[in-house]
Amino acid sequence: MKTIRQIADEIGVSKQAVYKRYKGKLHTVCAPYAHTVQGVLYLSEQAETLIKQDFLQNDCSNGAHTERSIGAVLEQSQEAGVVAVLQATIDTLQGQLEVKDRQIEKLTEALAAAQQTAAAAQALHAGTIQQQLITEETGADQQEPEQKRGWFSKLFRG
Numbered sequence: 001m002k003t004i005r006q007i008a009d010e011i012g013v014s015k016q017a018v019y020k021r022y023k024g025k026l027h028t029v030c031a032p033y034a035h036t037v038q039g040v041l042y043l044s045e046q047a048e049t050l051i052k053q054d055f056l057q058n059d060c061s062n063g064a065h066t067e068r069s070i071g072a073v074l075e076q077s078q079e080a081g082v083v084a085v086l087q088a089t090i091d092t093l094q095g096q097l098e099v100k101d102r103q104i105e106k107l108t109e110a111l112a113a114a115q116q117t118a119a120a121a122q123a124l125h126a127g128t129i130q131q132q133l134i135t136e137e138t139g140a141d142q143q144e145p146e147q148k149r150g151w152f153s154k155l156f157r158g
Helices: 004-011 015-023 027-033 045-061 070-157
Strands: 034-037 040-043
Touching (some): 004 015, 004 045, 015 027, 015 045, 027 034, 027 045, 040 045
Antiparallel strands (some): 034 040
16 A cells, blocks of 8 residues: 555656546546545555556657656566565465464474373383282292192192
């Protein structure tokens, strides 16, 4: 969005000349692309392009030469459009990058929690196995004397 003064400065004419052109023959085509904020008239890129093209057409038809040619104005408009598209792309990519960073942070937290859970499960499993081994050893020690007594008692009974 640019003001009448900014457009006039860019094409090298007075702001009155731009305003007269805007209010005159270009009013119907430019009005949808204009709005006023606190008494200042702002024109969008579309209105700006229409006004610049109108001035350049008049200058060319009158044989007048300005510092800027039609190609230069169109090139500037195209460059501004490319810059706007690139900036929008950058903004989108930065937003996506922020989302990915948050996802990575959450996944890292989940991985840390899973590792803690796995370590606790391993410790519990190791403790269970150790308890079973102790129980088996203790049970085997207790069973052997019973078997020996049973064998001895069989021998001495018989």
